[in-house]
Amino acid sequence: MSEIINNREYRQKVLKELIMELHAGKTVEEVKSRFEELIKGVSASEISEMEQALIMEGMPVEEIQKLCDVHAAVFKGSIEDIHKVQKPDETPGHPVHTFKLENRELEKLINERLKPHLAEFRASDNSENIYRLLEDINLLLDIDKHYSRKENLLFPYMEKYGITAPPKVMWGVDDEIRAAIKEIKGMLQDYKGEKEQVYTKADEAAGRVIEMIFKEENILFPMVLETLTEDEWMTIESESDEIGYCLTEPRGKWKPERTDVEEKQKETGQTAADGYLKFETGLLTAKEISLMFNSLPIDITFVDKDGAVKYFSQGKERIFPRTKAIIGRQVHNCHPPASVHIVEKLVEDFKTGKKDSESFWIKMGGKYVYIRYFAIRDENGDYAGTMEVTQDIQPIQEISGEKRLVSE
Numbered sequence: 562m563s564e565i566i567n568n569r570e571y572r573q574k575v576l577k578e579l580i581m582e583l584h585a586g587k588t589v590e591e592v593k594s595r596f597e598e599l600i601k602g603v604s605a606s607e608i609s610e611m612e613q614a615l616i617m618e619g620m621p622v623e624e625i626q627k628l629c630d631v632h633a634a635v636f637k638g639s640i641e642d643i644h645k646v647q648k649p650d651e652t653p654g655h656p657v658h659t660f661k662l663e664n665r666e667l668e669k670l671i672n673e674r675l676k677p678h679l680a681e682f683r684a685s686d687n688s689e690n691i692y693r694l695l696e697d698i699n700l701l702l703d704i705d706k707h708y709s710r711k712e713n714l715l716f717p718y719m720e721k722y723g724i725t726a727p728p729k730v731m732w733g734v735d736d737e738i739r740a741a742i743k744e745i746k747g748m749l750q751d752y753k754g755e756k757e758q759v760y761t762k763a764d765e766a767a768g769r770v771i772e773m774i775f776k777e778e779n780i781l782f783p784m785v786l787e788t789l790t791e792d793e794w795m796t797i798e799s800e801s802d803e804i805g806y807c808l809t810e811p812r813g814k815w816k817p818e819r820t821d822v823e824e825k826q827k828e829t830g831q832t833a834a835d836g837y838l839k840f841e842t843g844l845l846t847a848k849e850i851s852l853m854f855n856s857l858p859i860d861i862t863f864v865d866k867d868g869a870v871k872y873f874s875q876g877k878e879r880i881f882p883r884t885k886a887i888i889g890r891q892v893h894n895c896h897p898p899a900s901v902h903i904v905e906k907l908v909e910d911f912k913t914g915k916k917d918s919e920s921f922w923i924k925m926g927g928k929y930v931y932i933r934y935f936a937i938r939d940e941n942g943d944y945a946g947t948m949e950v951t952q953d954i955q956p957i958q959e960i961s962g963e964k965r966l967v968s969e
Contacts, residue, residue, distance in 0.1 A: 649786060650786065653812035654798065654812060654814050654815030656815075657786060658815075662812065663707050664777065666807070666809045670701060671701075671771065674700075686752070686756045691749055691752055695746065698746045701742055702746065704738070704739070704742070705739060706806055707806075707807035709804050711777070714797045714804070715781070718785070718789050719785060722788050742766055795815075795884075795886055817890075855876055858952065860874055861873065863937075863947070863949075865945070870892060880952075892947075917935070920932065920934070928953040931951070931953075931954045933951075934950075
């Protein structure tokens with residue numbers, strides 16, 4: 562039986578069944594007992610796959626939203642330690658570090674102000690207690706900035722990597738929390754003596770905020786830290802100011818270490834000539850070379866022998882976005898942590914001469930992406946770097962017959 566339980570596919574099937582049983586009306590306790598019997602741990606990626614599967618099978622996102630708080634309660638005691646603290650979110654200024662700072666402030670607001678004031682309001686709904694509670698609710702409305710950064714900066718990258726179910730579900734719950742807080746504010750501004758109703762709604766809203774903090778820090782943040790590249794985090798960090806922050810601000814400017822390629826060239830005496838560059842088979846200017854590379858129907862990226870990104874072409878439709886911020890970065894920092902070991906093994910094989918090339922092909926939307934890596938060697942066979950060539954081969958695969966005439 563233990564072999565079956567430890568099987569990932571079987572565990573995924575059981576997780577889906579548990580959520581479906583909750584959907585069908587079983588109580589949390591009924592499901593929880595079976596969950597604890599069969600499942601020892603659940604990772605963030607498995608929760609994501611489970612929700613994705615349910616949506617693909619036709620369950621409306623709204624239905625999963627209704628279950629969101631329930632399955633979080635079931636999973637709360639069983640999410641494994643695979644979500645151990647990662648270095649990026651310990652670094653002041655990193656977007657996840659800032660999100661967590663905001664969560665601590667939200668917890669402080671709820672536990673040290675809102676809940677005590679709510680208890681006082683329940684005991685006596687005089688004008689002073691109403692005013693203090695209204696102040697707390699106004700502060701809690703600042704959560705919109707926290708949720709907006711999450712939804713407009715994190716979720717697009719998650720969706721780009723095919724992680725679509727968690728953003729849909731979480732965004733729906735965020736909207737419900739926003740609406741609840743606004744409703745409470747309206748009831749307090751135009752108070753008509755509905756004390757118990759205000760108390761119940763405010764208490765529930767506070768509970769949902771705390772529950773969302775748990776989901777973010779145990780499901781969402783570990784997931785995006787495993788998936789997004791350093792370059793993507795830099796973009797998120799640079800665009801966060803425009804949306805704003807909730808109850809606090811970043812503790813500094815996050816700036817990952819990089820190699821200054823231009824400075825390194827000066828130190829080694831290397832300079833880029835503005836004139837003609839002489840090759841064995843002709844002469845070209847730097848501008849002509851750039852125009853040629855950018856006109857090719859492929860994306861090119863070059864990493865030098867020390868692992869620093871030195872160049873990438875800028876075609877009209879790059880398959881994988883690149884920014885100039887990657888120049889000088891170590892190549893292992895350009896990939897999600899989950900795939901770093903593959904990159905390092907490939908480069909090592911190139912350096913030792915075990916391999917001269919490697920290819921991968923994946924489907925992305927309507928594209929069939931062919932990714933090729935080549936070891937670049939000098940005339941003596943010594944390793945000089947790695948070149949990545951990426952191309953959408955879907956149009957090529959669709960070619961049939963012959964074409965001998967020029968298109969009009």
